[in-house]
Amino acid sequence: MAGLEFYLDEMPGETRAVVTQNGDIHTLYIERDSDRPENRLGTQLVGRVVRVEPGLKAAFIDTGAGEPFGFMSLPKAVHLTEGQKVRVQVTAEIRESKGPALKYMGEGQGDVRILSAGPCVAEILRDMAGGQAIITGLQAVEMSFQAEEEVRxxxxxxxxxxxxxxxxxxxxxxxxxxxxxxxxxxxxxxxxxxxxxxxxxxxxxxxxxxxxxxxxxxxxxxxxxxxxxxxxxxxxxxxxxxxxxxxxxxxxxxxxxxxxxxxxxLDERLAHKDTAMLDSLRRLHHAILSDRATPVYELVCGPEFGKKLAPFVYALGPRARLVANGPSGQFIIRQG
The missing domain is CATH 3.40.630 (Aminopeptidase)
Structure with missing residues (x-):
């Protein structure tokens, strides 16, 4: 497809990929460090049957990520019992209070475990881009802001x-x-x-x-x-x-x-309790990238977020600093 551009916004805690065509934003992918790979689209794993629902012709599967358990429609010839191990593939990720949708791949053996993880955001973008260049840095951060605004x-x-x-x-x-x-x-x-x-x-x-x-x-x-x-x-x-x-x-x-x-x-992802915290980190990253002259930028937050943000801010390098004595629930970016 003509006019495609690919952006990869990588920062500690979260990675975003954006695809545009002729200036229109077509895709935004968001992946957070807290995401469980067991719930990722395309992941194949061995799961354990925790409940069979004959009326629905389906079963609920423990994939190792805890509740809500995965939901799997049963092929006509497949009959499962509680505790049985099965090989499954994630065909739809979690949404609302529902676990991932799963596809039956055959009988499983051994512990509940991942056999092969589905592609991460960076891998999805590289596959879409083929050999085309992927834009990173300041332009990718700004495109990420723009994409989020359009999603909302x-x-x-x-x-x-x-x-x-x-x-x-x-x-x-x-x-x-x-x-x-x-x-x-x-x-x-x-x-x-x-x-x-x-x-x-x-x-x-x-x-x-x-x-x-x-x-x-x-x-x-x-x-x-x-x-x-x-x-x-x-x-x-x-x-x-x-x-x-x-x-x-x-x-x-x-x-x-x-x-x-x-x-x-994405409306569910952006409604997550960590979104404001990660958005403040992105704004700090943007400030550092867009202003090379200022020696230090500080992210000021309340003490309740200090422990969570500390390793992320540190990973942005020596020009990023965390001040965890600010107002509760607020995030401020300022020159140090």
């Missing part, structure tokens, strides 16, 4: 085509609303066709960026549609996605799409 956003405005898109995650589904803001001199029907095309592509970008899946309900602009044209467009937009199913289009313009969950949703 719930709306997209493209005034050049009249697109006003809203996207929201609910407990049951992902709701996408594509609205048309009429442009002077443009035929309304053609304008809605353009907006729906841009809107479907933008919806796909937002889903990939935020790592959202499940049932996607898309309210298209207008109510007069050529059904086959819209369905073919939706199938083309999601053609490269594994496991996607494009459902019916209602006469009121509601399109349903099913997208498999894969990575932990």
């Amino acid at each position: 956003s719930t709306s997209v405005i493209r005034s050049e085509v009249g697109l006003d898109l809203a996207i929201q995650r609910t407990r049951a589904l992902i709701a996408v609303d594509i609205d048309y803001a009429p442009l002077p001199g443009r035929d309304s029907r053609k304008g809605r066709e353009v907006v729906n095309r841009f809107g479907l592509n933008e919806a796909a970008r937002q889903l990939r960026l935020k790592h959202w899946g499940g049932i996607i309900a898309i309210d298209l602009a207008g109510v007069a549609f050529q059904v086959d044209s819209i369905l073919n467009l939706a199938k083309a937009v999601f053609a490269g996605w594994n496991g996607v199913a494009v459902g019916p289009l209602s006469r009121l313009g509601l399109l349903q799409i099913s997208v498999p969950w894969t990575y932990t949703p």
Whole structure:
């Protein structure tokens, strides 16, 4: 794909990878040192059956990462008993209060353990980049800030085509609303066709960026549609996605799409209690990289975070300093 750029923002405690295309942010991956490799997408391991649910035709598996246990649908010919060892692969990471989704790979033996860990963020980015250069340093940190801001956003405005898109995650589904803001001199029907095309592509970008899946309900602009044209467009937009199913289009313009969950949703990652602490570390790293003249930058925090942050700040080098006598719950970056 043309116009791709790859950014790797590595710092103590957290690594982020960003992919952009023609200036638009398409992907943000976040990996923290506290993440358990047993929960990582693609990891293969030996697990122990802790509970079989015949009504669900599934089993809960102890992967060694503790609760919530992994959930595995059972193939028709497979019958398991509690305590049995199985080989499994992680097909979807943890989300909400749910453990990882697992795929049955065969019988297992020995202790619960990792057989092969799924790729880390840096490996994923290198694979995506192929031989293309990966941008690091100050530019990567700034792109990471920009990507996080876009992940947190719930709306997209493209005034050049009249697109006003809203996207929201609910407990049951992902709701996408594509609205048309009429442009002077443009035929309304053609304008809605353009907006729906841009809107479907933008919806796909937002889903990939935020790592959202499940049932996607898309309210298209207008109510007069050529059904086959819209369905073919939706199938083309999601053609490269594994496991996607494009459902019916209602006469009121509601399109349903099913997208498999894969990575932990980024809204959940950013809601984690350690996010503010790690963001302060990133701001300290940014200050050091962007200002080479100042001898020392200090991260001021409350004593409750001092022990956690100390090794991370130390790893940033001699120009980084921690002051753990600040206000509780606050993080301040200042020149030393």
